[in-house]
Amino acid sequence: MKYYTASKSRNQGRESWSVIFRHPARLDLATGRTGRRVRRGLGTSDETEATMLVEQLNTILSNPELWEVTARPNAQGRFDDRVVDIFYEGLESSQVDFAQLRQELLPLPSGDDGYRKVLLLGTTGAGKTTVVRQILGTDPTTERFPSTSTAKTTVADTELIATEHGPYRAVVTFVPRDEVIDYLTENVSEAALAALRKRSDEEIRRRLLDHVNQRFRFSYILGRGVASDDDLDLADEDEEDFGDIDPADYGAVDMTATNAVVVSAVQALKSVVNRHASATIEEFKEIEDDERVVDELIEESLDSDLRQSDEFHEIVDSLIDEIEKRFSTLDVGELRRNRQGWPTTWSWESDDRAAFVKTVTRFTSNFAPLFGRLLTPLVNGIRVSGPFQPTWTSEPVRLVLVDGEGLGHTPKSVAALSTHVTTQLQDADAVVL
Known part of the structure; x- marks a missing residue:
């Protein structure tokens, strides 16, 4: 023990x-x-x-x-x-029911209310969110909600309720802190491997911020630093042109300070990796002459050795602290936190459609000029209701539209439907494939 x-x-x-x-x-x-x-x-x-x-x-x-x-x-x-x-915390056997948290703050209408729940299902980039836009009647030029692109855009459960009247309302639930830390830790490990292989600082930074399966792209939250257009992974961006847009309208963020934190993390990681490599070379130089074998030993032991060091976790700590600051930029709505201080839900309602869409965009967008101000990767569910009605029908639309991660977005979803999707299928009145 x-x-x-x-x-x-x-x-x-x-x-x-x-x-x-x-x-x-x-x-x-x-x-x-x-x-x-x-x-x-x-x-x-x-x-x-x-x-x-x-x-x-x-x-x-x-x-x-x-x-x-x-x-x-x-x-x-x-x-x-x-x-x-x-x-x-974390020893409790029960898991947080995020759908129930959303239900408590914004209940879904049922069949008794004349509504039907429609689940949109398909591969990544198949056009599910585009169909949602058509049914909601959101303007493709001025609103662009929900966000679309050929890349992996929708990564959270998205529930959209079309109402005839009333204010626009939104409830967002967030990924637990420990899950965010686990992904950040994997990122730092991947970045360490890039540092060991003498990759550029830009490559190390990219691995530090964007998870290999593209599910958690912390560059959306922390930005990509000073980069040329050629450095951008254009597949990550919303393909549409937003025209004139002022990022300052999406939260007051000191990007200079944030960039300094990320640059410092890259340098600290390179330093600790160099020390690890030197220590391993010193350990094996008397018993192994083949440099290739030593290099393999260094790479094999890198992850486990670094995860035991305080410096490695201090890098993770610095990034999670900077990420957490983004919640303080929310100047409207109610942000609820758990007993450890990590946000669990955010809710808001407004009669101003334009202001509503702009605010909700911070939880759903993948638009590159807003990188550093978006909370999209931290969201595990969002529920929106309001008088979203298309112009192509005179009859009111009484639907709950459920959009989510595309099939094939994660490795587990390639071979078979996940338990989560199976549950959604059972709850849906109709499925659009």
């Missing part, structure tokens, strides 16, 4: 303290063994209070009888609620 200890930290420019520790009962995805690294805010800027909270957490870490989720009631009577929440 392995014991761990917690320590407090405070990043430069931040007042609040955080705690960092390895969890004795949660799996580390890199090793498949317990010892997942956890970093959480303590919700205090007082160092004495932070120290007290860390001491309480260390008490739990030193007592294996408190590591089971069934011990939570006992811990609640002994320790601060913040400490209990931090330790037992």
Whole structure:
């Protein structure tokens, strides 16, 4: 049995303290063994209070009888609620029901209301979202909602309710923090491999921000830095021309500071990779003369060795902190957070259609000029309702349109329908294939 200890930290420019520790009962995805690294805010800027909270957490870490989720009631009577929440988060067997969160804030109309639920199903780029636009009657020149392109655009469950009257309403649910961290960790590992192979800083940055399966493109949130048009992966962009657009209308963001964080992450990663390579060469130089064999050994051990280093996780921490700042740019609507401070839902309603579409675009768009201000990769579900009606029919459209990731968007969806899609099929009144 392995014991761990917690320590407090405070990043430069931040007042609040955080705690960092390895969890004795949660799996580390890199090793498949317990010892997942956890970093959480303590919700205090007082160092004495932070120290007290860390001491309480260390008490739990030193007592294996408190590591089971069934011990939570006992811990609640002994320790601060913040400490209990931090330790037992992720141990709960139940998963968050994001569809239910959306349902509580914006209920779907049913058949009793005269509505039918239509699921659009097809491969990536087949035109599902274009069909949705036609049924909603959104203007292809001025609104362009939802976003379309030949690339993998729709990556979250998108539920659209066409109403006859009333305000425009939206509810967004977000990917859990740990899932975002897991993807970021994979990105940093891929970027480290690029650094080891002496790729350019631009290539390292691209791997650092955009996941290999294109599901999590953090460049949408953090930007791509100063790049020429030739550097852009044009397949990522909305193919349509938005004309005159002012990115400042989509949130006040200090892109200079953000770019500095990403540049610093690239340099820090190159430095830690170089040290790893040097240490491995030193270790094997007396027993192995073949440079090719040594290079293979360096590459094989790179991922596991780096994931055990504090520097590696500090790079992940710097990126997640910068990502989290984007939520503070939401100046309308209600943002709800969980007990650890990570956003769970955002909701808003407005009678102004143009303002509504512009705001919701920040959760759905893949338009390159807005990179650095978009929250699209962090969204796992969005529900929108409003008087969206097409001009080609005089009869009111009473439909709930369900759009989502294209088949083949992820490796798991190539061979068979996922459990999630199967559930959607059962709930739908009709399927447009």
